[in-house]
Amino acid sequence: MATKWGDREARRVDILEAGRRLLTDRGYAALQMRDVAKGAGISPGTVYTYFATKEALYAALYAARLAEFADKVEPLCAECDDAEDLFVAMCTEYLEMYRVYGQELNIWAVLAGEVELEREVGGQLLVAAARIYDLVLRTVDRLRIAESTAAEVDPGLVVTMLWAVMTGLADHFTSVRHYLHAHKWEETVRFTARTFTAGLRSPGEQERQA
Numbered sequence: 001m002a003t004k005w006g007d008r009e010a011r012r013v014d015i016l017e018a019g020r021r022l023l024t025d026r027g028y029a030a031l032q033m034r035d036v037a038k039g040a041g042i043s044p045g046t047v048y049t050y051f052a053t054k055e056a057l058y059a060a061l062y063a064a065r066l067a068e069f070a071d072k073v074e075p076l077c078a079e080c081d082d083a084e085d086l087f088v089a090m091c092t093e094y095l096e097m098y099r100v101y102g103q104e105l106n107i108w109a110v111l112a113g114e115v116e117l118e119r120e121v122g123g124q125l126l127v128a129a130a131r132i133y134d135l136v137l138r139t140v141d142r143l144r145i146a147e148s149t150a151a152e153v154d155p156g157l158v159v160t161m162l163w164a165v166m167t168g169l170a171d172h173f174t175s176v177r178h179y180l181h182a183h184k185w186e187e188t189v190r191f192t193a194r195t196f197t198a199g200l201r202s203p204g205e206q207e208r209q210a
Contacts, residue, residue, distance in 0.1 A: 011040070011042065011046070011050070012050050014040040014041065014042070015036060015037075015040045015042075015047055015050055015051070015057070016057075016060065016061060016064065017039075017040070018035075018036045018037075018038075018039030018040040019031060019036050019039075019057050019058075019061050020061055020064075021039060022035060022036065022039065023058075023061060023100055023101070024100055027100075028058070028103075028104045031054055031057065031058060032054070033047050033048065033051075033054060033057070036057065051121075056121050058104065059121045059122070059124075059125055060121050060124065061101070062101045062125065063121065063124035063125045063127075063128045064124075064128075065097055065100070065101050066097075066125070066128035066129060066131075066132060067128045067131070068097075069093060069094065069097050069132065070128065070131050070132050070135060072093055073089070073090055073093055073132075073135065074135055076089050076090065077135055077136070077138070077139040077142075078139075081143070083143050083145055083193075083197045083200075084190075084193045084194055084197045085193075086139070086143075087162070087189075087192075087193035087196060087197065088189050088190055088193045090136075090166065091165075091166050091169055091170070091189045091192075091193070092185075092189065094166045094167075094170055095169070095170045095173060095174070095185070098167070098170035098171070098174060099170070099174045102167070102170060102171070102174070103171070103174065133159065136159050136162065136163075137155055137156065137159050140155045140158050140159060140162075141155055145158055145197075145200050153200070158200065161196075162196070165192065165196060169188065169189060169192060173185055173188075
């Protein structure tokens with residue numbers, strides 16, 4: 001059913017849906033305001049009344065995708081008691097998000113204030129990113145990952161390392177670099193998860209696990 005004239009919120013949803021389709025099917029280069037307008041069934045000028053630039057539209061789409069990512073991993077973080085299995089599940093979910101969104105806008109650059117965005121869109125990104133960070137931080141604490149080492153580690157440092165590893169894996173498997181070896185995603189992410197979690201165990205715990 002066509003969006004009624006004057007329904008501004010529904011029109012915004014139409015624009016976001018059109019932009020999402022272009023991004024998913026054809027990548028960032030295809031996110032042209034003219035094509036977004038066509039997909040939403042409106043004029044290009046109308047699109048600009050919602051999003052002043054292509055970058056602002058992209059950031060809004062990224063914020064929505066981050067929120068979706070958080071929705072999917074939140075039950076995993078709450079229910080999974082095996083750190084290795086949780087790492088694999090989070091990395092796999094992150095891979096799908098990174099494939100479309102991760103290579104064009106570094107969320108940490110936004111958080112650090114290195115990328116300027118409109119206040120509303122920047123705020124949406126910050127809220128979504130903060131939610132994910134807090135979610136993972138609480139999970140690290142719940143699983144007592146940082147306390148399982150011989151010397152207690154700052155949980156925030158564990159989260160930083162985890163995010164760096166996830167991003168590295170996702171970047172590797174969404175670029176041509178993965179053609180340099182014969183290892184598939186499932187094998188690589190499981191090996192990485194096992195190595196990552198083993199490195200956070202104390203020597204005594206490692207002996208018990210052996």
